[in-house]
Amino acid sequence: MFNEVYDVIVVGAGHAGSEAAAAAANMGSKTLLITMNLQNIAQMSCNPAMGGIAKGQIVREIDALGGYSGIVSDTSAIQFKMLNKSKGPAMWSPRVQSDRMRFAEDWRLMLEKTPNLDLYQEMVSGLLIEKDSVVGVKTSLGVEVRSKSVVLTNGTFLNGLIHIGEKSFGGGRAGEKQATGITEQLVDLGFDSGRMKTGTPPRVDGRSLDFSKMIEQPGDENPDKFSYLDITKALTKQRSCHMTYTSEVVHDLLREGFDRSPMFNGRIKSLGPRYCPSIEDKINRFADKDRHQLFVEPEGWSTVEVYVNGFSTSLPEDVQFKALRSVVGFENVKFFRPGYAIEYDYFPPTQLKHTLETKLINGLYFAGQINGTTGYEEAASQGLMAGINASLRVQEREAFTLKRDEAYIGVLIDDLITKGTEEPYRMFTSRAEYRTLLRQDNADFRLTPKSYELGLASEKRMRRMEGKQVKADGFVSFFKQTSVKPEEANPVLEAKGSAPVKQSDKMFKIYSRPNITIEDVRKFNAVEEYILEHELDDEVIKQAEIQVKYSGYIAKEKNNADKLSRLEYVKIPENFDYSKIKSMSFEAREKLKKIQPTTVSQASRISGVSPNDISVLLVYMGR
Amino acid sequence: MFNEVYDVIVVGAGHAGSEAAAAAANMGSKTLLITMNLQNIAQMSCNPAMGGIAKGQIVREIDALGGYSGIVSDTSAIQFKMLNKSKGPAMWSPRVQSDRMRFAEDWRLMLEKTPNLDLYQEMVSGLLIEKDSVVGVKTSLGVEVRSKSVVLTNGTFLNGLIHIGEKSFGGGRAGEKQATGITEQLVDLGFDSGRMKTGTPPRVDGRSLDFSKMIEQPGDENPDKFSYLDITKALTKQRSCHMTYTSEVVHDLLREGFDRSPMFNGRIKSLGPRYCPSIEDKINRFADKDRHQLFVEPEGWSTVEVYVNGFSTSLPEDVQFKALRSVVGFENVKFFRPGYAIEYDYFPPTQLKHTLETKLINGLYFAGQINGTTGYEEAASQGLMAGINASLRVQEREAFTLKRDEAYIGVLIDDLITKGTEEPYRMFTSRAEYRTLLRQDNADFRLTPKSYELGLASEKRMRRMEGKQVKADGFVSFFKQTSVKPEEANPVLEAKGSAPVKQSDKMFKIYSRPNITIEDVRKFNAVEEYILEHELDDEVIKQAEIQVKYSGYIAKEKNNADKLSRLEYVKIPENFDYSKIKSMSFEAREKLKKIQPTTVSQASRISGVSPNDISVLLVYMGR
């Protein structure tokens, strides 16, 4: 029934698939998004929240590149918080609580409005392969749809197996079917596959909780937002979360169920996300901790459903229930549904190129949880990159990749394809070597020009970014060029206990002092005048502040990155024969053969490849 | 994990289950609603619309009784139409197009706000039975929940089997799992079960249709609404539907797939709804018709998804597609998902009492599609009645039933339990003997006092109804008591070509003339003054008009109903031994033994029981 040949077919409309489809369509590719249930587009499987540490930066990057996750996170937000505000701006991380239903609905409506994008509800059961290339998909009804490329974003659905206590049954998510057929075919084609697991906490009835016994966690007083575009607005009204704690009693009650736990009795064999552990994991691994935090998060503006963040579990539901009833504020808790764990297939991502295309099959891309990652943001960003690259390939244009000093997305993909991952991979700021460069406030400067060049970021987005950049740069130059006299400077400095100046000095130098803030320098007439005259808004002022106050760090990281990027330009020819380099360690040769890095820089990041091996390689390549 | 014993457990949150749960909780019963997916509460499985001929009356009755369907239909409506406006008011039937997502969400939020009502997500796999009584349910995770009564509302989910062309697979609805275990247990307990089927048309992408080639079907100019309460408002903005036709070409294309049709090649054996036939059924049964109407209905305010009403089909999806592409306006149609048919288990409803309690198991109620009905409205009304009666039983109060002259709901339930049904039962006005009494405009007069007495309809609802009644009755009396002089009457009469009067006459008589409308009588000063003085609104004026203009019919039907209701009061003792009445026909004795009617009137409606058999019965009972 599909007579046309699509440029790009995206399988699965989770976070990865939705971004992939939007990106491909917006780049002008005839795109088809096939998913099992059109009513569950961009469903949040687990917590109703977007962003957070390192993840918030990714959402900003997706937005800067022209993806939709930032916009939808804004329109569906019920609370905004800038995390790590007490630390340097490289650590600031935006996070929202989301209205789960709004999030999914807004995503669906955004996709419906996207030209070039068709939607279809069905389960994909296999790929159409000719020679070494993918040429379409086959659905469980036997429908064949032809295409020039396919992006697989199956999330936790491939042979998904749900566990609660001693029960387990097939499913891709609570109440939804698992997907079968795809793994088996890929393995036949020569792909390696593995199993991972993840878990989710119970959902409870907010009417049964005593919030007065918990600690309120309101949103920011002056909430910011994700999208750099002005089509979304910051929240004017917010819903609070609450915090409470487990206790020894709770832990003891949980332990009573350990012999019936699929985690501990061996029924679940695969690895779960180390940094998102289940509550049974936490009390097991940190036996000395007598309590753990629980965040009690509303699921939306109007619903009474509540998400118990921190209580992810696959213990039998009677154990979950009894233990949760012993938590302060939860004495009368009623469950909407118990927590559970899910095991699913993934494909070790070392089988991918930097573009997220598989090495084995041309035109076939993997994105999201299928690559062994965890988290909506990680998934969405991969989807975006796969959608862009699938489009570029069809259009016979050059591939688009991001380097480690350009974006967290670059770090993510490089880590995945270079190092692989044996446990669910999530992003942390510590994974980035250049995190002073990769800030949430400058993702637009970093990425919008690239995306605009690709034809993805809109004209409007580009102009807004340029406007902000010109103004911020201008303001920084102003500080560099403008001097302030001791009469004007010293009262301000003295008020802050900062050493007075003897003679006129550049404002830049004064402003750079650690405890001098924008409020202080605004006391200088020239500054306030400049702001008024140039109509600088908060975003620009903040941007300039960061550039002034962190100029040292920023310069240093840029320098380091530049040095390394020289190695980045040393390309390794395709199908390079490592077995010839006898002076290289055996392990390094094996790893390099398997990963097939495209540059010496990438080679250097592979675990098991030493600096010495790299020197040998460079020599061998005649460098 | 559920320590308490619930008064009522409702299984399934479709239209029946949602009403049942709301009613039971609002009557003060501790109620638990368990459903497979809390995100699909009150999902519209098929067309996005509520009401219609006879069905609209049912929704008004549900509302008058204090159910939620009317309110939610109002809040989620995108278009309102009073059908049959050209016929007498007994035939007027309100109908709305609904925003599918809003409908489900509004229902969920209404339920969340209902005190005494707990929600739980899980599949129920069996009942807990002790002796002849139900004492709770068991879930697929093995959780047992105890209760004093259980209402089963499983809809199309029991062993649901989805068919498209030559493919079939388990499912309760597209993309959702079927439910297993319950049928098997009930059959073991001695219940009869059967199979039925129903079907649904493809959903398509509105962006791919050419609406300019179709006939626009706007909503009413002055839209009304369902709920008698003033908490909902009539629409001020509406979305249009469109109409187009199939053609010989379309029919030929469809016929090409008949050998692969599960309907015609024998794979589907069960009966479908005769009055909601699939398109293949229509062209097969009405081979002489060269076209059939299709209504093209938007699925919501913002979505581009469109429902192709009239094109229900289980033909292979390539056949569906090719044929639909030949329909005017559908030349470039793109599918979101194909149509399909579903087969499911039902329980012949002759196994139920008037309260919808099963005859076999005490405290166990069935409501909705599980009883062999079809349609949201039919399901919802049964749910309401089952919820009420389950509550009354727990509270040891007298059962609540509605007679055939009191409500369509009374007709529905009496038909089901007395006559049974071998094909999906839907309501028609022709099924009601007293349809001039059972109007959509007076459901509140008929039912709100009863519901108020039960403790279900709110004080507010009762007072509003009384206010309307007093005003309408007063207005009717005014017409009866007030005379109009020839000087004032005749110009109005002559303008309408109605015979002039010679002397003063009662306004009632003049207003009763067929072509004299409210606009005409409002030309009499006294009428307009009365309206102003008593602040009569449109609803009251309309009500009085119907009572005046149809007083003859109404009186006649009341009289007939009263006569018959005498038989209604002749109760037949429980476990009455029909085998002793040798002079009764064998067939009648067998039917009566099986159905166990509770009154002679009910006995008289059983097919196979003749008036003669009834006379014999009355004699035998000493009447």
Ligand SMILES: Cc1cc2nc3c(=O)[nH]c(=O)nc-3n(C[C@H](O)[C@H](O)[C@H](O)COP(=O)(O)OP(=O)(O)OC[C@H]3O[C@@H](n4cnc5c(N)ncnc54)[C@H](O)[C@@H]3O)c2cc1C
């Ligand atoms: C129980 C559970 C707990 C989780 N806990 C956490 C956590 O604690 N922390 C965290 O960061 N992340 C957690 N996650 C992970 C998070 O949900 C995912 O990282 C994210 O949703 C992945 O996005 P995705 O787009 O890759 O896949 P998904 O969001 O899973 O979306 C996959 C989509 O593809 C569709 N699909 C799959 N197969 C097919 C097919 N064959 N044909 C058609 N459509 C198909 C599905 O219907 C679905 O729409 C959890 C997930 C689950 C299910």
Ligand SMILES: Cc1cc2nc3c(=O)[nH]c(=O)nc-3n(C[C@H](O)[C@H](O)[C@H](O)COP(=O)(O)OP(=O)(O)OC[C@H]3O[C@@H](n4cnc5c(N)ncnc54)[C@H](O)[C@@H]3O)c2cc1C
């Ligand atoms: C494909 C299709 C086509 C249809 N076509 C028409 C039509 O043309 N005209 C028409 O009038 N009507 C049609 N209908 C019927 C209409 O949808 C139903 O009449 C109506 O939805 C019945 O309401 P219900 O409450 O009885 O059941 P449903 O609306 O089916 O709801 C049943 C609910 O129970 C839940 N459930 C079931 N089993 C369990 C369990 N064991 N444990 C927990 N939860 C459970 C389900 O998840 C669901 O929420 C169609 C239905 C389908 C599926």
